Amino acid sequence: MSTPAPLNLLNVTLQYPDGGGTTTALDRVSLTAEAGQLVALVGPSGSGKSSLLATAATLVRPNTGQVVIDGTDTAGLKDKELTTLRREKVGIIFQQPNLLPSLTAVEQLTISHHLRGKSAKAAGSRAAELLDIVGLSASAGKLPHQLSGGQRQRVNIARALMGSPKVLLVDEPTAALDHERSASIIALLRQVTTEFSVATVMVTHDTEFVPLTDVVATMRDGRLTTPVLTDV
Numbered sequence: 001m002s003t004p005a006p007l008n009l010l011n012v013t014l015q016y017p018d019g020g021g022t023t024t025a026l027d028r029v030s031l032t033a034e035a036g037q038l039v040a041l042v043g044p045s046g047s048g049k050s051s052l053l054a055t056a057a058t059l060v061r062p063n064t065g066q067v068v069i070d071g072t073d074t075a076g077l078k079d080k081e082l083t084t085l086r087r088e089k090v091g092i093i094f095q096q097p098n099l100l101p102s103l104t105a106v107e108q109l110t111i112s113h114h115l116r117g118k119s120a121k122a123a124g125s126r127a128a129e130l131l132d133i134v135g136l137s138a139s140a141g142k143l144p145h146q147l148s149g150g151q152r153q154r155v156n157i158a159r160a161l162m163g164s165p166k167v168l169l170v171d172e173p174t175a176a177l178d179h180e181r182s183a184s185i186i187a188l189l190r191q192v193t194t195e196f197s198v199a200t201v202m203v204t205h206d207t208e209f210v211p212l213t214d215v216v217a218t219m220r221d222g223r224l225t226t227p228v229l230t231d232v
């Protein structure tokens with residue numbers, strides 16, 4: 001039996017209540033992201049990109065369709081089971097790094113591991129490895145305000161990788177960065193996607209970075225106009 005894709009959305013429809021009616025944010029969307037694949041999600045404002053990311057992150061449940069993470073159909077899971085699956089399988093990177101102001105770069109990474117009951121030693125060595133990969137070994141002891149915007153986003157990426165996720169969901173990672181820093185953040189996401197064999201879906205407006213991605217999924221009015229075919 002072949003290994004399931006880390007992320008599989010099948011015919012997903014998501015509607016939000018809107019006044020007396022509904023807004024269809026996702027309309028029968030199917031998307032697969034394979035291990036080691038970097039998928040760029042592009043499309044105009046309001047086309048459903050954030051909704052797709054939130055649904056893939058299992059933060060919202062779709063009205064119909066399936067969200068399958070690493071072979072598990074999430075529809076059958078209770079909220080608590082969903083939280084566990086998300087924690088173990090999904091890394092989420094928001095536009096703004098959301099770092100805790102009083103923690104150093106290395107502590108930003110280790111704190112969630114402590115909270116999950118992992119040993120401090122294991123968390124420390126994993127954090128050191130990841131800070132090295134994102135180019136921040138020398139800044140491990142710095143607080144967020146002592147880091148540049150690009151460095152803060154690197155900490156954010158390293159933190160999302162701490163739990164060895166199968167799926168990485170990234171929302172506009174370069175929105176607050178200049179061109180040079182944006183290019184290096186996208187290059188880093190390309191690198192870690194390959195190195196850790198994670199399935200990455202990244203919302204971006206920067207179509208110039210598309211050559212670094214494997215697949216471009218374009219959204220319009222809640223539909224994927226360039227659907228990525230699934231093999232299930």
Ligand SMILES: Nc1ncnc2c1ncn2[C@@H]1O[C@H](COP(=O)(O)OP(=O)(O)OP(=O)(O)O)[C@@H](O)[C@H]1O
Binds near residue numbers: 017024045048
């Ligand atoms: N919480 C909500 N309640 C009601 N409607 C919503 C909600 N969130 C999003 N929508 C609607 O769903 C549709 C898709 O929105 P979404 O935020 O997913 O688009 P987007 O492509 O991410 O846009 P942007 O690029 O501006 O962030 C839009 O019509 C939006 O108005």
